[in-house]
Amino acid sequence: MSRFVYFLLISNMTANLIAASPRIFFAKSEEGAIVTMIIALFFGVFMNWALITSFKAFPGKSLPQILSLYLSKWITIPALFILGVIWYVSGLQTLITYIDILLRFLTPEMSVYLVIAMFIPVITFGVIMQSRNILFTLELVFVLAFPAAAYYIVKLYFAEQVSWDHVGIAMTFIDNPPDYTVFTTAIYLFVGAFDIIIFNSFLNKKMTFGIKQALIVFILGAFALFTTYFIPIGVLGFDQVEGIMYPWILTSDSIRMKFGVIERVIFIFLLLFLAIAFLNITIHWHVACKLFQSAFGIEHVKLKLRKKASLIIVVTVFWLIAIYTTLKVTEYDLFLYSKYYFNTIPVVFIGLMILMHVVNRRAKS
Amino acid sequence: MDEATRHIEPPAYFTRLATRLEPTADIVKKTLKSRGRVVHLLYLKSVVDMMQLQEIVVKPFYEMSAEQNFPEYIQSLPYETKMPTGDEEVLIEITKGNVFVMIDKQITLLELKIVAANAVQEAIMEPTVHGPQLGLSESSETNINLMRQRYHKPSLIIEPMQLEDASNRDIALIYDGERVNLQLLKKIRKRILTLDVELVQASGDLQYYLNNKKYSLFPTSLLTERPDRILHNMAVGKVIILVDGSPHAIIAPTTFFDFMLSMEDAYYSFWVVSLIRFLRYAGLFTCIMLPSIYVGVTSYTPEVLRTELALTVAASRIGVPYPSFIEVFFMLIFIELLTEASMRLPNSISATATTVGGLILGTAAVEAALTSNIMVIVVSLVAISTFVIPISEMNYAVRVCRFLLLLYTTVFGLAGMILGMLGLLLYLVNKDSFGEPYLRMFWKNRQEELKVDDS
Numbered sequence: 001m002s003r004f005v006y007f008l009l010i011s012n013m014t015a016n017l018i019a020a021s022p023r024i025f026f027a028k029s030e031e032g033a034i035v036t037m038i039i040a041l042f043f044g045v046f047m048n049w050a051l052i053t054s055f056k057a058f059p060g061k062s063l064p065q066i067l068s069l070y071l072s073k074w075i076t077i078p079a080l081f082i083l084g085v086i087w088y089v090s091g092l093q094t095l096i097t098y099i100d101i102l103l104r105f106l107t108p109e110m111s112v113y114l115v116i117a118m119f120i121p122v123i124t125f126g127v128i129m130q131s132r133n134i135l136f137t138l139e140l141v142f143v144l145a146f147p148a149a150a151y152y153i154v155k156l157y158f159a160e161q162v163s164w165d166h167v168g169i170a171m172t173f174i175d176n177p178p179d180y181t182v183f184t185t186a187i188y189l190f191v192g193a194f195d196i197i198i199f200n201s202f203l204n205k206k207m208t209f210g211i212k213q214a215l216i217v218f219i220l221g222a223f224a225l226f227t228t229y230f231i232p233i234g235v236l237g238f239d240q241v242e243g244i245m246y247p248w249i250l251t252s253d254s255i256r257m258k259f260g261v262i263e264r265v266i267f268i269f270l271l272l273f274l275a276i277a278f279l280n281i282t283i284h285w286h287v288a289c290k291l292f293q294s295a296f297g298i299e300h301v302k303l304k305l306r307k308k309a310s311l312i313i314v315v316t317v318f319w320l321i322a323i324y325t326t327l328k329v330t331e332y333d334l335f336l337y338s339k340y341y342f343n344t345i346p347v348v349f350i351g352l353m354i355l356m357h358v359v360n361r362r363a364k365s
Numbered sequence: 366m367d368e369a370t371r372h373i374e375p376p377a378y379f380t381r382l383a384t385r386l387e388p389t390a391d392i393v394k395k396t397l398k399s400r401g402r403v404v405h406l407l408y409l410k411s412v413v414d415m416m417q418l419q420e421i422v423v424k425p426f427y428e429m430s431a432e433q434n435f436p437e438y439i440q441s442l443p444y445e446t447k448m449p450t451g452d453e454e455v456l457i458e459i460t461k462g463n464v465f466v467m468i469d470k471q472i473t474l475l476e477l478k479i480v481a482a483n484a485v486q487e488a489i490m491e492p493t494v495h496g497p498q499l500g501l502s503e504s505s506e507t508n509i510n511l512m513r514q515r516y517h518k519p520s521l522i523i524e525p526m527q528l529e530d531a532s533n534r535d536i537a538l539i540y541d542g543e544r545v546n547l548q549l550l551k552k553i554r555k556r557i558l559t560l561d562v563e564l565v566q567a568s569g570d571l572q573y574y575l576n577n578k579k580y581s582l583f584p585t586s587l588l589t590e591r592p593d594r595i596l597h598n599m600a601v602g603k604v605i606i607l608v609d610g611s612p613h614a615i616i617a618p619t620t621f622f623d624f625m626l627s628m629e630d631a632y633y634s635f636w637v638v639s640l641i642r643f644l645r646y647a648g649l650f651t652c653i654m655l656p657s658i659y660v661g662v663t664s665y666t667p668e669v670l671r672t673e674l675a676l677t678v679a680a681s682r683i684g685v686p687y688p689s690f691i692e693v694f695f696m697l698i699f700i701e702l703l704t705e706a707s708m709r710l711p712n713s714i715s716a717t718a719t720t721v722g723g724l725i726l727g728t729a730a731v732e733a734a735l736t737s738n739i740m741v742i743v744v745s746l747v748a749i750s751t752f753v754i755p756i757s758e759m760n761y762a763v764r765v766c767r768f769l770l771l772l773y774t775t776v777f778g779l780a781g782m783i784l785g786m787l788g789l790l791l792y793l794v795n796k797d798s799f800g801e802p803y804l805r806m807f808w809k810n811r812q813e814e815l816k817v818d819d820s
Contacts, residue, residue, distance in 0.1 A: 003808070107665060107778045118777040122788040129795050136805040137794045141787065143806060263671035274783045 001052060001213050002203045004135045005193050007142055008283065009048070009217065012192025013224040014149075015280035017248045018273050019097050020338035024185045025229050026241045032176035036183045037225050043183075044190030045218050047349060051193055052209035054356035057363055060204040063197035064294030067355070070362040077295050079355060083197070084291035086348050088318065089341055091284030095119065096326050096334055098277040105249060106270050116323055119278075124315055126282035127289050132202045134286055141275055148272050152252075153227070155265060159255045162234035169238045170230065184342040189224055190217070191345065194352075198287045245331065289314050379405050379467050385456055397426050402435055405467040412462035414479040421477070422466065436468045444475045457533050483507045486612055490757060491591050495632035500590035505537055505609040511592050512539060516599070520544075526557060528571075531564045535609040536571070539595075544602035552799055553604050553617060567611035575606075575617065582765055584758040585798035586617040587624065594628050618798035620805075624759035625649070648753035651746060653767050653789075656693045657774035657782045659743050663689040665778035677739070684734035690775040692736050696744040697771070699726075701764065704748065 016022075025033050058066050063083075067076040099115050107115065126134065156162070196203065232247040235254050244250055252269035262268065292314050329337070375383070375396065386392045386409075395406040404426060408418070421442065429435055439445075446463055449455055455474070459465055462478025482503035489500070501508045509523055524538040536557070540550065556575055565571045572586050589595060590613050595605050598616045606615040616623075625645055630638045663682065667675045685692060703722040707715040727745075730736045747767070754760045766789060773785035796803040 102780055106780050110778065114777065115780075118781050118784055122784050122791070125788060125795075126791050129791060133791075133794045133802070136802065137791055139806050140790060140794065140804070144790075261671065261674060262669055264668070267666075267669045271779070271783050274780055275787060278784060278787055 001193075001207050001209060002205060004139065004199065004203065005052075005196060005207070006216070006220075007135070007138045008195045008199070009190070009192035010142070010220060011138060011276060011279050011283065012195075013189045013220065014273075014276050015094055016189050016224075017228060018101060018246070018277060019094060020335050021185045021188065021342075022228055022232060022247045023245070023335060024181060024339060024342070026232070026244075026247060028179050028182045029170060029233070029238070029242065030173050030176070032173070032178045033182050033229065034171065034174045035176060036178040037186045037229065039178055040183050040186030040189075041218065041221050041225060044187050044221050045214050047187065047190050048193050048217050049209045049214060050353055051196070052207050052213075054353065054360060055196060055200055056207060056209075057360060058200070059206045060201055062199070062201040062290070064291065065201065066359055068294075070359045071355075075355075079351075080291050080295035083348070083352070084288045084295060086344070087284050087288035087291060088321075091281040091288065092322055092325065093334075093338055093341060094277050094280045094284070095123075095322060096329055098274065098281075099326055100331065100334070101246065101249065101270070102274075104246075105266070112327060116326060119281075120319060123278065123282055123285065124319070126278075127285045127315055127318070128311055129286070131199055131286065131290070134283060135199060135202065138279055138283065141279055145272055145275055148268055152265065152268055152272065155255060155257070156227070156231050156235075156251070159235070161254050162231065163237070164234060166238045167230045167234045170233045181339055181343060184345050185339075186225060187349075188342050188345055189228075190221055191349075195283055195287050197352075198290045285318060289318070375405050376467065378472075379407065379465075382452065382456060382459075382465065383407055385452070386459065397423065399427050402426070403468075404435070407459065407465040407467075408463070408477075409460060412460070412478055413464055414477050417477045418464060422464070422475070436471050439466055439468065439473050439475075440471070442475060444477055446474045446476045448472065448474055457527075460533075461535070480504045480506070482610070485511070486590070488590055491589065491594070491628065491755060493591075493627065493629040493632070496593050496628055497591065499592075501592065501612045501614060503610055503612050505535060505607045508607050508614070509537065509539070512595065512599075512605075515592060515596055516541075518543075521599075524554075526554075528557070528560065528562075528565055530560075530562050532566075534565050537607045537609075539599065539605040539607060541599055541602065544600065545604060546602055549618065549799055549801075550604060553606075556799075557606075565608065568606070568608045568613040568615050569611070571606065571608055572615050575615070581796075583621075583762045583793065583796065583803070584624070585619065585796070585803065586615050587619045587756060588613045588615055588758060589756075590614075591628055593631075597628065597631065598623070618801040620798065620801065621793060621803055624756045625754065627755035645753050645755070648750035649763065652748075652750040652754075653763060653770060654782065654786065655743055655747050655750075656697055656767060657770045657785070658779075659740065660690045660693055660771065661774050661779035661782050664775075669779065678737075681737040681739045685737050686734070689740075690771070692740055693743075693771060696730075696736055696740055697747070697768070700744050700748045 025037070028036075061069075064076075064080055067079065099112070099119070102115050103110065103112065126137070129137075228248075232244075232251045233241050235251045236244065236247060241247055249266060249269070253264060253266040255265040256263055257265060289311070293310060296310070375394070379394075383392070383394050386407075389409070391409050391411040393406070393408055393410045397404040397406065404422075406418075406422070421444065422439070425438060426435060429438070446458065449458060455465070458474055462480075463474040463476050466473045466475055483506070485499045485502045485507065487499055488497070492498075501511065512521065512523075518541065520541050520543040522538075522540055522542040524540075526536050526538060528534045528536060538550075538553070538557075553575075560574055562570075562574050565574070568588055572584070572588055576585055587594075587598075595614050595616065598619075599605055603616055603618065606617065608615075625642075627641075627645075630641065633641070662669050662675075663678055667679065669675075670678065682689070682692075699722075703719065706718050706722070710718055723745075727741050731738055731741055751760060751764060754763060770782065770785045770789065773788075774782040777784070790804075793804040794802070
């Protein structure tokens with residue numbers, strides 16, 4: 001696998017910490033969250049394997065290009081459209097969550113409009129950028145953020161506040177039957193690599209998914225799930241964690257840096273995750289934008305001007321919907337809709353795999 | 366008699382060229398005549414080396430016996446340059462310092478130019494402790510000589526070109542023919558040939574025109590005066606552009622990291638260089654972000670800092686009558702003025718300017734409660750760390766960026782600062798220099814990675 005695929009995967013895994021997923025896990029902590037997460041871990045690795053293998057035959061081609069080669073318009077257009085919506089919502093969810101977090105914790109006295117306005121120019125530029133450069137940005141941000149992230153993780157695991165007894169209590173609920181919502185939420189951590197449906201056009205080297213890659217994905221996923229679930233339980237306590245809106249923010253805020261210029265770890269968390277969330281939104285929206293553009297056949301229009309116009313239209317629609325929903329959606333709605341959204345992920349995955357299966361068979365014959 | 370007059374009367378072509386040059390005062394038309402042989406000379410005395418002309422053309426003309434073949438002699442001289450086609454081109458050659466020699470029907474151009482500014486200058490912009498102390502000279506021939514002297518390879522190619530501007534400036538592309546990317550070379554050549562400019566004075570403005578984008582903030586080609594930097598870049602397949610009369614060479618294409626490289630890095634041991642590099646990048650981030658952090662922390666989220674520090678900052682701001690962003694803007698503009706002033710002033714006065722500006726005004730401003738103590742520290746730190754960036758063009762770009770980021774932070778707070786930085790990163794990553802990505806990480810060999818992308 002190209003290193004960029006890992007970056008995509010990791011960025012999605014980390015972005016989930018601020019989204020609704022931890023809350024969904026904790027809500028079900030006594031109803032089989034652990035066993036579901038273990039199942040999801042294996043399924044997540046399987047998903048990545050299935051994805052990479054299905055794209056193996058088409059190095060350097062994105063999904064719209066592949067579909068237009070082998071399938072009729074009547075299947076391609078709706079499929080791309082649905083995928084576009086899914087990807088757009090994914091970015092939207094992160095955006096709304098982060099705006100909410102900013103308003104609560106970092107800049108409480110700012111108006112919603114101002115916070116949205118802050119995101120608009122930067123994300124718009126990211127969305128309309130060349131795909132290849134988004135991958136480079138991703139890599140650069142990872143390199144720049146790595147020291148802070150590593151410090152943060154070490155600080156979390158070795159903080160005095162983490163009571164491993166609570167983790168032990170949580171472990172005792174391992175024998176409960178699995179739960180569908182937790183399952184979908186957990187496998188959402190693994191869908192980062194699915195961004196290659198667009199970015200594959202820049203990954204010219206043939207990708208392989210062998211034991212080594214599977215092991216890496218497995219370890220990454222296990223670490224992400226373990227951290228997401230057990231660290232807040234260790235810090236906040238098993239019984240209290242269910243009732244908290246943003247468990248990860250409270251977790252970060254319980255830890256101090258005794259000798260730092262910044263005393264509260266939460267600010268490292270917030271600023272670090274602002275970068276991650278921004279990347280996540282940009283990548284997802286970029287993919288969505290490309291999908292919509294190819295769904296409407298705009299890619300084929302030769303005129304440069306018309307292509308630009310279409311880009312403007314897509315981005316404007318993106319923002320209009322985003323602004324409207326940000327203003328309308330309450331925290332409870334966000335939680336609820338996130339659940340619905342996660343629940344559709346397996347369906348989309350199966351649909352995409354069937355599509356790729358058909359395409360692979362046609363490509364062979 | 367008849368024959369004699371026919372020889373003395375200059376031929377039509379010669380007269381035609383002469384009349385075109387006539388209005389200028391430094392034109393010399395000469396007819397040498399001896400023993401039935403006639404030679405017509407045409408040159409500009411201000412650009413031609415008279416001593417050489419005397420030694421090489423005039424003296425042998427009169428000393429040679431009748432049997433010896435003077436036209437053959439002239440043609441065998443190593444000073445001969447290629448004869449261009451067209452009157453205009455020949456005239457341009459004459460203005461460059463060539464002597465036009467006409468013997469009967471045979472015409473020759475002899476390059477006997479005299480260049481006043483061919484002394485190699487000391488490296489002022491990028492001084493190093495180790496490494497060569499001298500930079501380039503103002504004559505491109507001397508510069509090419511400097512290149513050749515340091516790079517003994519037959520694949521070093523010098524490609525002369527001429528600009529179609531008002532001054533018909535000579536420029537030269539220099540590259541290693543084995544290593545250069547041909548696609549890139551074609552692109553650069555095309556861009557130079559399609560330039561539509563009034564007048565190119567030096568490498569600096571040629572670089573600006575090559576950039577092709579009027580409002581680009583970051584430089585996409587590098588201007589240097591150091592021969593070692595030129596060779597360092599040429600060895601990795603980049604193209605060097607020399608402009609005659611300018612002591613700077615243009616290196617294209619360049620990436621962001623090239624601007625963060627001082628040639629000194631090549632001359633020290635690994636750990637020393639690692640430390641210096643770390644300092645340099647730390648300086649880069651400091652000088653871009655520190656003013657914004659100050660505004661974000663004091664005006665938006667003071668709780669970011671530990672309590673004692675937040676209180677110290679707040680205490681130092683007691684009495685300052687306006688919000689922090691005005692304070693920062695005021696101090697930053699002040700420091701920019703100071704930098705500009707000390708740069709433009711003659712050496713003897715600039716020390717006074719910095720002392721008065723930096724020490725006296727800085728202290729007075731704090732005592733008058735126009736600015737806080739901590740702000741003075743912040744601004745000094747920013748000013749110092751700006752100068753850590755080795756290439757001055759990047760230095761300027763970063764200074765502009767700092768203000769843009771400050772604006773974004775002023776409006777949106779600390780989160781705006783992080784987003785602004787990410788935006789800057791996006792902008793840089795999205796930029797390219799002659800088709801090469803401007804800012805990206807390379808884990809493997811650079812050329813190897815680029816090849817993988819392109820295939």
